[in-house]
Amino acid sequence: EVQLVESGGGLVQPGRSLRLSCAASGFTFDDYAVHWVRQTPEKGLEWLSGISWDSANIGYADSVKGRFNISRDNAKNSLYLHMNSLRPEDTAFYYCAKGDYGDYVGGSFDYWGQGTLVTVSS
Amino acid sequence: SYELTQAPSVSVSPGQTASITCSGDKLGEKDVCWYQQRPGQSPVLVIYQNMKRPSRIPDRFSGSNSGNTATLTISETQVMDEADYYCQAWDSSSVVFGGGTRLSVL
Numbered sequence: 001e002v003q004l005v006e007s008g009g010g011l012v013q014p015g016r017s018l019r020l021s022c023a024a025s026g027f028t029f030d031d032y033a034v035h036w037v038r039q040t041p042e043k044g045l046e047w048l049s050g051i052s053w054d055s056a057n058i059g060y061a062d063s064v065k066g067r068f069n070i071s072r073d074n075a076k077n078s079l080y081l082h083m084n085s086l087r088p089e090d091t092a093f094y095y096c097a098k099g100d101y102g103d104y105v106g107g108s109f110d111y112w113g114q115g116t117l118v119t120v121s122s
Numbered sequence: 123s124y125e126l127t128q129a130p131s132v133s134v135s136p137g138q139t140a141s142i143t144c145s146g147d148k149l150g151e152k153d154v155c156w157y158q159q160r161p162g163q164s165p166v167l168v169i170y171q172n173m174k175r176p177s178r179i180p181d182r183f184s185g186s187n188s189g190n191t192a193t194l195t196i197s198e199t200q201v202m203d204e205a206d207y208y209c210q211a212w213d214s215s216s217v218v219f220g221g222g223t224r225l226s227v228l
Binding site: 035037044045047050059061062095097100105106107109110111112113114115 | 157167176
């Protein structure tokens with residue numbers, strides 16, 4: 001059974017940093033791209049970043065480019081999102097999602113984690 | 123930037139057919155997928171590559187995509203189908219989601 005389990009969310013002050021993790025199991029992690037998607041009631045689902053199976057190709061949404069960094073450790077079956085200079089508008093539920101291709105571009109997200117809540121507030 | 127537009131809500135009676143649309147410029151030239159999100163749960167892929175269904179999704183769910191509109195069709199709609207539905211496509215190496223449609227079954 002495919003499982004994606006996010007962790008690392010919580011309350012953080014504006015301007016601070018936070019690192020999210022996603023532990024994957026139930027599939028060959030280093031065969032597939034993985035992504036981060038966030039959700040708020042106001043903006044709905046928003047794709048943030050994706051990383052190819054071998055970390056060679058990475059993409060970011062304009063809204064987080066330069067502030068967020070995605071990385072993966074295939075030896076640990078883990079995906080990470082390093083979030084810097086956090087803003088109140090970054091408050092959201094953050095999901096990791098498995099791509100159905102090895103490259104991060106194209107395809108769909110065939111499995112999602114349960115999400116982790118990040119709240120940016122003073 | 124590319125946009126996908128969905129109606130905020132759709133209502134259907136149990137047993138009837140629900141159609142949820144997603145519109146975008148020349149959307150028919152892109153691959154569209156659809157996600158179902160029940161309250162308090164994570165999104166679930168129900169249609170990919172416009173019309174393909176993951177094996178765990180019932181065949182009541184179908185999709186099409188042509189021109190500027192993609193459509194998710196749910197036949198013999200059940201109360202358990204009540205959820206938010208999001209379309210998704212790729213544009214310029216970025217993912218675009220529609221705003222979501224809340225399907226009410228009543």
